[in-house]
Amino acid sequence: MMGDFLFSDEPEEAINEIELGTWKVLIVDDEPEVHAVTKLALSDFEFQNKRLEFISAYSGAEAKELVKEHPDAAIVLLDVVMETDDAGLQVAKFIREEAKNNHIRIILRTGQPGQAPERQVIINYDINDYKSKTELTAQKLFTVIMSSLRSYRDIISIEQSREGLEKIIIASRDIFSAHSIEHFIEGVMQQLTSLLGIADQAMYATTLVAQNPEAQNNKKLIVCSGTGDFEKSEGKELDEVLQAEQLSACHQALNEKSIIYKDNYLFAYCSSEYNHNSMLFISGIPKDLTDTQRHLIKIFSQNVQLAFENVQLQSEIEATQQELVYRLSEAVEQRSTETGNHVKRVAHICHILAQGYGLSKHDADLVRLASPLHDLGKVGIPDAVLNKPAKLDAQEWEVMKTHTDKGYTILKDSPHEIVSAGAIIAKEHHEKWDGSGYPQGLSGNAINVFGRIVALADVYDALRHKRCYKEPWTLQNVVDEINAQKGTHFEPKLVEVFNEKLDELEAVLNRFPD
Template identity: 50%
Template sequence: MVDDFLFAGDAPEVESVKTIGCWKVLIVDDEPEVHAVTKLALSDFVFQDKSIEFISAYSGAEAKEIINQHNDIAIVLLDVVMETDDAGLNVANYIRNELNNHKVRIILRTGQPGQAPEKQVIVNYDINDYKSKTELTAQKLFTVVLSGLRSYRDIRALEKSHDGLRKIISASADIFNVHSMDQFIEGVMQQLTSVLGCGEEQAIYATDSFMVNCTARKKEHDLKVIAAQGQFADKVGLLVSELGVVKDNNLNNAFKQAITSRSIVYQDNYLIAYCHSRYSTNSLLFVSGLPSDISESQKDLVELFAKNVQIAYESIQLKVELDSSQTELLERLGGAVEKRLNDSSGHIRRVTQLSTMLGEWFGLGDSELEMLKKAAPLHDIGKISLSNELLKKEYDLDEIEWEKVKQCPIRGLEILDGSKSEIIQYAAIVAYQHNENWDGTGYPQAIKGKSIHLFARIVKVANVYESLRSALIYKEAWSHEKAIQYLKLESSKQFDPELIKLVLENDQEFERVYKS
């Protein structure tokens, strides 16, 4: 069968090329000579600075095992007739329909062209090329493999670009969440390395935005990794000096040069881009596996990334700092309310914890849970309008006193209403509505059902449970079982039945919070 291969005359000697990585090509054929001749014909093959790594399988069954072990095979040179007349076609069907792998390029090679009609095979088995062994000269084999690798490269680049775009779109929905911003940068970085055609697909984005006051930073390039991919994917949160990438003197000097010159340094098969900042912070993009023929338009794209990504990130960091300050202010305000109510038992802390837990069981997203967590401590802020005598009264309230208590939600709304802060707006709703009942018998509006905001319904359950469990001036502490039974009896009356169902399913978690 080897004699069927027709090789052209000797090609002129090719100068040795430095390669970075390789393309995996699986040869599936039951004749060892075919493997030897294919490897010989493509021994000096290089495409985009990457050579070929050959993997051999001598039967359809062996080919299936190898395909399962290697999900990055670029091309399968597949014989049709091996242990059975259709062994090759079974392999093609396995790859496409069972493994759902549509990236790998499948090139059929057969010594019996009539065994499987070409048109039928290509259509039914998603074959990318179909060649008779008698027509495959060395030059034609080179052309077929080159064409297959180009297609595989483009499919991988498109897939990677889609993944990056998906991360960007997903993060854009909640762009001011710091975790979403990390995802946003990771997505943009993934798009960038895809467009650049990086062979090794390795990149990190590092900044010292978090380290302005960090005395531990001893080197100019000791930055914190906030996004990474490839071999660095699990290094997020580490310092650049901990990665080992700057141990090479040339690379170390390139890092220093990028920071000193505030520019983009291209060297060997990598780049280091200094990312511009409005503040006195350093941020760097490191990408390795660059092809040798990177174009000017691709360099423009790197420059665009460097100009804009750090500005976006620092804008988010500024918002995070503002949110942190606002959260601290709310906590202090909640503490002031707690002190005014002479509550040293941790009521507000536990109500907040129980509310957050119940919100999580209900299925609230991270941003909603954060809002609920910050709004819950202010649920009783209206009570600061009550006199000390009324707050400390041990026995039943008379009608006038009860009317004053019923005004507390209104006072709470008046204190918090009108703010442009989303957190304060939610806190105002909770303070105003958390005394409403599911059946409409509550106060101050006597609204019912889902007309009561979900946050207020959640806080009401947490507040009543915690109050029942605590020893107050006018009552002794109830047991967990007695408090849960009360919630159950008042389901669909005071409380949202869906929330009570969640409490009953997880009541031990409620008790654990109270004991903490």
């Protein structure tokens, strides 16, 4: 009879269990009859539309391996005495201390209570229940499994909420730290994939789009950014981009100011403090989202609009700063024979060199923003010296050299990062790698890397363009000169980057001609 039971599982029932989903129960006991009776007593058990999946181990050593293989097991029915008198207790200790599994519910079952007194075991081991095999009837087994599964379900729910909250915090941090609209949607997609486990494509549309003032005034949703099929839809009205079914779901979410779920996509209305309508579209989402995932999406969508407005404000501030720096620098350059586009070219050249050199994105952006201030000190140089069409004499040259200190004096002691970087650049962009430059005669790494980068960018652009005292040099002559100055005027590594990035540098010159 027992043998008939052990081999009586029908394939159809197994398939149904997989379809319903299962709760994993580890049975750890050295007596095969215990396994069979347990399975029989719980054969019709069901909790939250999920059946039990039994996994058997017949020794403590085997149990430890199964615990590692099935970290998602909900319950372990654990015998105390197996290959040793305390084998089960050692498994319980292993689960909590080595496997670090605090979720699984450990129910200790023993046929020899005297070997492991209940009070002592409960105190010394992190188990959840203690039962004598003689008292564990079918009904009591049903009761202990049901109560243990409820505890396990609640623990998992709390853990998922904790993980979800952590992901939301990380998502908010990463998205709010974005400094460009281009990176914004990338951050949204990355975090949504983390929250949901999968997401094919996303699209973000808003009425807050500066490049389309007419649409903004009419409160029309404009695609701001997107991935996949929406990648090329930026700037278009949402009505032109969506299919009829999608558009209907979008309008429903907009009217209800809510999240509308469809088979494999959703539209989430994003709230705003400034009365701007925005919509987040995500496709490729799992069909059976959990309540936790839906709650996380709700929280996420509430933060997306704030993040977008933060990114746009940040971009506007940076654009304003850059515009002011350019205009200030151009005003200075207009006093000399250099053109206003010189500072723009130098800025972009510095950015390319900084990236090739290996500076962080932050530092590469910083040298781009600050480099236009490199010749600010020329505002204090007399016109007769600044615009002399011939070579400067010794006295005039000493006057010209003071522009580095003058620029530094104007910019130093600023609490703002761009201005502070500009002060360093103004002072050090005429220093040379071998120490023969001015004003301090610094050499090697004693020269700030921003100064070293601007030095090369400034010379390259100056040689490639006409000045009142010279004609523009050919590209080959400039390349030969810069390579000849490798290790003397310029840092060797920067010269190597210059050679590698030459095509990109020449493209900058073509983009901003005199």
